[in-house]
Amino acid sequence: MAPKKEGVKDEDWFAQLDAQLERETEQIHKDLSELNDQKRTINKALIEDLWKIWYRFEKANVHMTMEPTTEVFANYESYPEAWHFKDGFNFAAVNGLQLVDRTQDQGRMGDSIKIWYYSVDSTPHLRAIFEYCEGEHYYKYAGWKRIFAQFVVFDAPLAKLDMSDLHKKLGDVVKIWYESHLRKNRELIIKHLKENYERGETFTE
Numbered sequence: 001m002a003p004k005k006e007g008v009k010d011e012d013w014f015a016q017l018d019a020q021l022e023r024e025t026e027q028i029h030k031d032l033s034e035l036n037d038q039k040r041t042i043n044k045a046l047i048e049d050l051w052k053i054w055y056r057f058e059k060a061n062v063h064m065t066m067e068p069t070t071e072v073f074a075n076y077e078s079y080p081e082a083w084h085f086k087d088g089f090n091f092a093a094v095n096g097l098q099l100v101d102r103t104q105d106q107g108r109m110g111d112s113i114k115i116w117y118y119s120v121d122s123t124p125h126l127r128a129i130f131e132y133c134e135g136e137h138y139y140k141y142a143g144w145k146r147i148f149a150q151f152v153v154f155d156a157p158l159a160k161l162d163m164s165d166l167h168k169k170l171g172d173v174v175k176i177w178y179e180s181h182l183r184k185n186r187e188l189i190i191k192h193l194k195e196n197y198e199r200g201e202t203f204t205e
Helices: 002-059 164-182 189-196
Strands: 063-069 074-078 084-085 096-101 112-120 123-140 143-159 196-204
Touching: 002 063, 002 096, 002 112, 002 123, 002 164, 112 164, 112 189, 123 189, 143 164, 164 189
Parallel strands: none
Antiparallel strands: 063 096, 074 084, 096 112, 112 123, 123 143, 143 196
């Protein structure tokens, strides 16, 4: 009878484990559903924000590219003013957004606002940075490389994200960025970033 009793114990052990795994599955599905709901709301607002910024700069003859591209998320009645989001566009699948300056003068090519999601100890965060090229440097074995600097405009866990604060920070940077173009003085935006925002990563490419 001993083997039979051991079999019963094994079955009880797995039943307990199976119940734990089922609870964990349900919790993870719930967490992912909540995360996707948050991302849908945030991304819908941010895509619309970046598109409005793109259009404002375009009217000043400042050309930029945007990710995601309008071909992906927009249908137009009259380009570029009258548009609406495509039916079925998956806002939750967007993990990064950016607006990149294509201006050739004053080294502006590549100046950009970049926004992306990342996790710290399984806690989802959102970060927005302004990135620009500080210049070039010659490396003995790699040749000439462009040096990029980043300044952190906004960073917060999604659970504590305040869209009003995010809009305030983005608006502050965009205003000076736009003014720097009107005045044809790139140093305005660089000086503002250095004086008001934390420096992030520096990298070459």
